[in-house]
Amino acid sequence: MLAARIRKERRNAGPSSFVLDVSIEVSPGITILFGPSGAGKSTLLDCLAGLAQPDAGRIAVGGDLLFDSSGAIDIPARKRRIAYVFQTLALFPHLSVEENVGYGLSDWPEGEKRRRAGEILETFRVTKLRKQRPDQISGGERQRIALARSLVTEPRVLLLDEPLTGLDAELKAAIVDDLRAWNAAKRIPILYVTHSREEVDALGERVIAIENGLVVSRGSPMDVLDAPRRKRLAQASGFENLFRGTVLELREADGVMRVRLEESACEIEVPLGYAAAGDRMNVAIRAGDILLATERPHGLSARNAIEGLIISLEPRGTMVMARVECGVVFLAHVTPGAVRTLELTAGRKVWLVLKTHSCHLVD
Amino acid sequence: MDALFLSFRLALCVSAILLVIGIPVAYWLAFSSWRGKFLLESVVALPLVLPPTVLGFYALVAMGPRGPLGKLWIALFGHGLAFTFAGLVLASVLYSFPFAVQPLIASFEGVDRKLLDASAVLGAGRLRTFRRVILPLALPGVVTALVLSFAHTLGEFGVVLMVGGNLAGVTRTVSIDIYDHVQSLEYGQANHMALVLLLISFAVLSVVSAVNRRVWTPWAAK
Numbered sequence: 001m002l003a004a005r006i007r008k009e010r011r012n013a014g015p016s017s018f019v020l021d022v023s024i025e026v027s028p029g030i031t032i033l034f035g036p037s038g039a040g041k042s043t044l045l046d047c048l049a050g051l052a053q054p055d056a057g058r059i060a061v062g063g064d065l066l067f068d069s070s071g072a073i074d075i076p077a078r079k080r081r082i083a084y085v086f087q088t089l090a091l092f093p094h095l096s097v098e099e100n101v102g103y104g105l106s107d108w109p110e111g112e113k114r115r116r117a118g119e120i121l122e123t124f125r126v127t128k129l130r131k132q133r134p135d136q137i138s139g140g141e142r143q144r145i146a147l148a149r150s151l152v153t154e155p156r157v158l159l160l161d162e163p164l165t166g167l168d169a170e171l172k173a174a175i176v177d178d179l180r181a182w183n184a185a186k187r188i189p190i191l192y193v194t195h196s197r198e199e200v201d202a203l204g205e206r207v208i209a210i211e212n213g214l215v216v217s218r219g220s221p222m223d224v225l226d227a228p229r230r231k232r233l234a235q236a237s238g239f240e241n242l243f244r245g246t247v248l249e250l251r252e253a254d255g256v257m258r259v260r261l262e263e264s265a266c267e268i269e270v271p272l273g274y275a276a277a278g279d280r281m282n283v284a285i286r287a288g289d290i291l292l293a294t295e296r297p298h299g300l301s302a303r304n305a306i307e308g309l310i311i312s313l314e315p316r317g318t319m320v321m322a323r324v325e326c327g328v329v330f331l332a333h334v335t336p337g338a339v340r341t342l343e344l345t346a347g348r349k350v351w352l353v354l355k356t357h358s359c360h361l362v363d
Numbered sequence: 364m365d366a367l368f369l370s371f372r373l374a375l376c377v378s379a380i381l382l383v384i385g386i387p388v389a390y391w392l393a394f395s396s397w398r399g400k401f402l403l404e405s406v407v408a409l410p411l412v413l414p415p416t417v418l419g420f421y422a423l424v425a426m427g428p429r430g431p432l433g434k435l436w437i438a439l440f441g442h443g444l445a446f447t448f449a450g451l452v453l454a455s456v457l458y459s460f461p462f463a464v465q466p467l468i469a470s471f472e473g474v475d476r477k478l479l480d481a482s483a484v485l486g487a488g489r490l491r492t493f494r495r496v497i498l499p500l501a502l503p504g505v506v507t508a509l510v511l512s513f514a515h516t517l518g519e520f521g522v523v524l525m526v527g528g529n530l531a532g533v534t535r536t537v538s539i540d541i542y543d544h545v546q547s548l549e550y551g552q553a554n555h556m557a558l559v560l561l562l563i564s565f566a567v568l569s570v571v572s573a574v575n576r577r578v579w580t581p582w583a584a585k
Contacts, residue, residue: 051480077483090481094499103495104485153485 002026002157002189006047006057020044020213026189032200033193035210041193045159049084050077061156083155085163089146091134097145098130104153120152124178140171151182158190176203197238239284240331247279256356259283264327269303270359282362289358290332293351294342304354310346313339324352365532366540374516377455381463381512389467411461419525422454446528454526455516462511470504471497514564
């Protein structure tokens with residue numbers, strides 16, 4: 001278990017100084033540290049690894065205290081046994097793959113060193129690259145080597161700073177599988193930094209969302225991403241529709257409340273929140289959570305059916321993004337097939353169908 | 364030929380000493396975050412702008428029997444420092460210092476800091492990081508520092524004249540020898556020496572330059 005409380009001020013040129021002030025606990029397994037760039041994720045990792053010094057705080061792994069500003073304890077990075085894979089990987093360009101992987105094993109006898117390096121290269125399926133130099137191998141192979149180099153030292157904690165950026169999804173999944181397999185045996189806390197929503201979905205057992213130096217949310221990927229607490233996080237995690245709303249009425253018995261969107265006549269039902277009639281709040285809805293119907297729907301469990309006119313249909317990759325005017329403009333995803341069969345065109349009257357729980361309240 | 368051997372001996376001694384002193388100084392200048400560092404940087408660069416005679420003058424004063432260095436030397440070895448080979452080495456080390464230290468600083472600073480971080484989290488202390496990461500990656504700078512201090516010492520005149528005088532076999536280096544010959548209107552002998560020096564300098568520089576080029580990217584050359 002890694003437990004840390006860290007406060008660090010970063011004095012930038014200009015008026016915008018930045019304060020990282022977080023308290024986190026990371027148990028064995030993969031924990032995702034999620035947030036937009038500039039949120040303080042790398043600074044946090046640097047502090048944990050001992051490459052940067054917090055202004056105040058306490059860092060402990062298991063029962064071992066690594067840093068304590070009150071007790072003036074600051075174990076140097078090289079003695080922390082915290083492995084760190086950088087975004088740039090930082091493989092030594094003048095050393096072979098084998099020498100890179102053996103770098104952290106300098107204190108071991110030659111035979112043991114060779115055996116361990118061989119083992120980890122096997123685990124990450126890069127044995128055949130032993131004699132190559134980092135610039136002679138591919139990006140995905142380099143990422144595997146960087147992981148192997150960090151893990152061969154049997155660290156107590158593993159920090160990964162966006163280590164798989166730039167890899168295609170399939171390769172990423174393969175590397176993550178190898179990492180999971182390795183960790184099934186070792187069970188150490190792994191803190192995985194990313195700003196990619198896809199990686200959160202693919203990897204996360206637990207997520208800590210950090211923004212502007214503060215932890216804004218923590219829990220399962222569902223908790224953190226599907227109920228965003230903050231507007232910027234909603235944008236970061238792909239909510240295409242974000243409206244300012246006014247609470248009209250609370251229906252506590254039904255667990256819902258009616259909200260008018262912006263200053264329009266458009267009203268929807270959203271889950272009951274801590275609010276009173278007249279309060280203002282933000283409502284976030286994913287374009288992919290909105291259904292389109294060409295007739296007024298009936299016999300549906302969804303509580304919201306909103307009438308509107310299609311303004312435009314724009315292809316977005318394999319999807320079509322429909323802009324629908326309902327007093328406010330909604331963005332909705334439809335498939336090209338649906339566009340054909342429903343004969344959707346600009347100017348056509350449609351109904352938008354929204355489940356109450358697809359409407360997320362944002363602070 | 365005495366003069367030529369003397370010059371080479373001097374240049375070898377000076378570049379060896381400069382490497383030993385220059386590496387820690389350059390390391391400190393490259394990696395220290397001390398704010399007053401610019402002061403030491405200026406001191407290191409001083410011989411670049413100072414006329415050799417000024418440097419030689421102060422060196423001579425310091426080495427003289429009443430100077431602090433001279434007194435120390437007499438106490439230690441029983442004879443003076445001025446007009447000896449040791450004195451010449453000392454003054455030359457001062458004179459060529461920036462030529463060794465500047466390329467070393469540049470090459471140390473050129474090493475990606477993330478590699479140093481990586482080395483630290485992999486358990487290496489400063490010394491191992493230096494030996495296994497910084498030094499191999501900064502090797503071209505080390506070679507450049509060696510060559511520049513060697514060549515610069517080989518060609519010096521003003522400092523040697525001030526500190527060493529003109530004692531055959533002790534302080535009469537090749538550049539002074541050439542000057543002597545010209546003063547005595549022995550142009551043939553002056554030309555003879557000058558040409559040898561020219562050819563040797565060119566040969567040394569080309570060999571090192573070739574080595575340097577290959578060293579520059581040893582891992583890309585394959």
